[in-house]
Amino acid sequence: MAGKPQSFTVHYPGLVKDLRTAARVCAAFDPKVPQSAPPVYSDCTAIWDTGASGSVITDRVVKTCGLKQIGMTQVIGVNSITLSPVFLVNIELPNNTGFAFMHVTLGQFKGGDPLIGMDIIHAGDFVVTNTGGRTMLSFRSPSVCAIDFSAGRL
């Protein structure tokens, strides 16, 4: 994604242990090119995970969107190394913040789908605050400037 930054903010009602946002996933396509048929989307609740180098989808999204495998990857986890299929998708986040032609790995996890990893997080600025006992997540892409809490500017 390039050009004017797109952003969104989620205010949670209290302190949260998981950072979740709305998301939609579909097979990769160029949004600038008219499509002969509308893409099949999977409406999801994404989980944001800074411990994941890449984004992950489950088999549910693969089946819903009819995704075709494009590659494989070695997945290095806490206790294992495994091979897993790779798919090419578009991921839409709130407020038209989207990413096209993203590599995602097939995995298993609970509580949401997809898992947003560092491949998307490092494509922008990602902030989590907890003022007043309420978690807030804000994200924009592409990155605009550094947000340094120790620099006295905030």
Add this chain to the structure above:
Amino acid sequence: MNELSLMANPLEKEFRYYLAHRDEIIREHQGEFVVIKDEKIIGVYPSEIEAIKATTKKYPLGTFLVQKAEVGSETQVFHSRVAVA
């Protein structure tokens, strides 16, 4: 390193080929996208999209592997919740 467990997968043969020839492929095609099918490189392209567009004219998506010839491009790391089985 822990044991490398492999799941049955349609493109496992192609990925194993890439892993076995990784150094040679990266040396010859650094930064490019190689298309592998049936343990053979059937194309090399400057971008992934070009690789897919060109190869799908002959083979259906899902029957060939597109891999960037770059150190580390074949690995993902998860420190947290993901399990792959």
